[in-house]
Amino acid sequence: MRLINTLAILLRVYITYLLSDIARAKNNASRQFLENLLQGVDARIRPPNADNGTVVVKVNLYVLSLSSISAINMEFTTDIYFREFWNDPRLIYADGPPHISLSSRFIDQIWTPDLYFPNEKSAKLHGVTMPNRLLRIFPDGNVVFSIRMTLVFSCPMEFEAFPMDTQTCAIKIESYAYETHELQLAWQDPPVEIDDELELPQFELMEINNVTCHKQYKTTGKFPCLKVTFSLYRRLGSFLLQVYIPSTLIIIVSCISFWINMDAVAARISLGVTTVLTMTTHLTGLTNSVPKVSYPKAIDIWMSMAMLFVFTALLEYAFVNAISRRRSKHDAYKKTDKLDESIEMTAAPGTQTCVDGVQNVPKEPAKRVTNYQKVAHRIDQLSRYIFPSIFLIFNIVYWPYYGAMRER
Ligand SMILES: *[C@@H]1O[C@H](CO)[C@@H](O)[C@H](O)[C@H]1NC(C)=O
Numbered sequence: 001m002r003l004i005n006t007l008a009i010l011l012r013v014y015i016t017y018l019l020s021d022i023a024r025a026k027n028n029a030s031r032q033f034l035e036n037l038l039q040g041v042d043a044r045i046r047p048p049n050a051d052n053g054t055v056v057v058k059v060n061l062y063v064l065s066l067s068s069i070s071a072i073n074m075e076f077t078t079d080i081y082f083r084e085f086w087n088d089p090r091l092i093y094a095d096g097p098p099h100i101s102l103s104s105r106f107i108d109q110i111w112t113p114d115l116y117f118p119n120e121k122s123a124k125l126h127g128v129t130m131p132n133r134l135l136r137i138f139p140d141g142n143v144v145f146s147i148r149m150t151l152v153f154s155c156p157m158e159f160e161a162f163p164m165d166t167q168t169c170a171i172k173i174e175s176y177a178y179e180t181h182e183l184q185l186a187w188q189d190p191p192v193e194i195d196d197e198l199e200l201p202q203f204e205l206m207e208i209n210n211v212t213c214h215k216q217y218k219t220t221g222k223f224p225c226l227k228v229t230f231s232l233y234r235r236l237g238s239f240l241l242q243v244y245i246p247s248t249l250i251i252i253v254s255c256i257s258f259w260i261n262m263d264a265v266a267a268r269i270s271l272g273v274t275t276v277l278t279m280t281t282h283l284t285g286l287t288n289s290v291p292k293v294s295y296p297k298a299i300d301i302w303m304s305m306a307m308l309f310v311f312t313a314l315l316e317y318a319f320v321n322a323i324s325r326r327r328s329k330h331d332a333y334k335k336t337d338k339l340d341e342s343i344e345m346t347a348a349p350g351t352q353t354c355v356d357g358v359q360n361v362p363k364e365p366a367k368r369v370t371n372y373q374k375v376a377h378r379i380d381q382l383s384r385y386i387f388p389s390i391f392l393i394f395n396i397v398y399w400p401y402y403g404a405m406r407e408r
Pocket residue numbers: 021024025028
């Protein structure tokens with residue numbers, strides 16, 4: 001019985017030893033394999049390709065996010081998987097797995113293209129939990145290299161049609177050291193992939209264009225380059241709610257003034273001044289969310305027009321009031337007449353002739369009184385139609401004009 005137990009223990013120990021030996025041998029084999037594979041590769045030298053020694057590097061971008069499209073800083077931030085595909089004949093292997101995935105620790109041991117982004121402002125590589133890099137080698141020497149990064153790109157923007165503008169932002173890729181006869185850049189198919197969860201709060205991604213180009217520098221030579229452009233269509237929603245609708249309402253309120261009786265000075269002045277002040281506040285509140293450029297933007301034209309409207313509505317009342325003040329001069333006349341009449345009633349008959357002379361005067365101005373009153377009232381009445389009509393015409397011109405600008 002004891003013997004059997006001892007034998008069993010011995011057997012277990014032997015099996016464990018055998019298994020660990022197999023594991024060690026496997027480890028040895030894959031190390032051997034990698035060492036053999038990487039032995040012939042000098043990471044400093046670019047792959048010796050047959051076609052004139054030109055390495056063709058294909059590129060693909062997988063866009064995870066496109067955010068912080070800043071009109072103020074003229075930049076945008078993007079989180080991408082940047083993938084490069086090329087062939088290195090030194091990495092061809094015969095008996096082995098369908099492909100080898102190398103840990104990021106090995107990447108420094110093989111040659112990788114020296115691509116960079118000329119229009120990048122800042123970049124961040126991700127290193128949690130390990131550097132976010134992937135390297136895969138295929139039996140025919142094809143290499144796939146992928147790296148995750150967050151980049152801030154500069155994007156020159158034009159704001160003539162702001163906020164109905166379409167911005168075109170680009171990602172440029174260039175080789176830093178290799179000229180076009182040493183390295184060629186091309187787009188992998190598909191060139192750009194967009195993540196399903198990509199969400200742009202302020203924009204709509206309309207179009208993606210891939211371009212292959214060459215960049216000629218006077219002193220250093222001709223370099224291969226790639227460019228992908230994103231056409232971003234600004235969503236009008238928040239501007240409609242925050243700018244266009246409130247200012248339209250203020251204009252409507254300022255037009256209400258024309259329906260209020262001319263004599264209600266306090267009501268009309270306070271309405272006019274309130275609308276002008278509200279518009280001013282609205283205008284100041286806007287300056288922080290709008291890019292500062294020297295030329296007028298669509299939103300500036302709208303706001304200036306709205307300001308002009310409420311201001312003119314206030315001026316219109318000042319004008320009407322001025323006319324009615326002329327009336328009040330004759331009103332004073334009228335009052336003195338009435339006074340004279342009452343004087344006349346109590347006066348002695350001897351003064352009759354003198355009073356008579358005064359009494360005949362008001363007949364002419366009395367006619368004019370009604371005329372001025374009518375003119376002022378007429379101006380108010382006309383304004384009721386003219387102001388909304390001008391605003392309507394302005395809208396009819398404004399929206400299609402900037403709408404057409406947006407389509408371009
Ligand atoms: C591992 O490989 C070396 C040669 O590189 C060899 O000497 C050694 O015996 C191998 N070990 C195993 C466990 O196969």
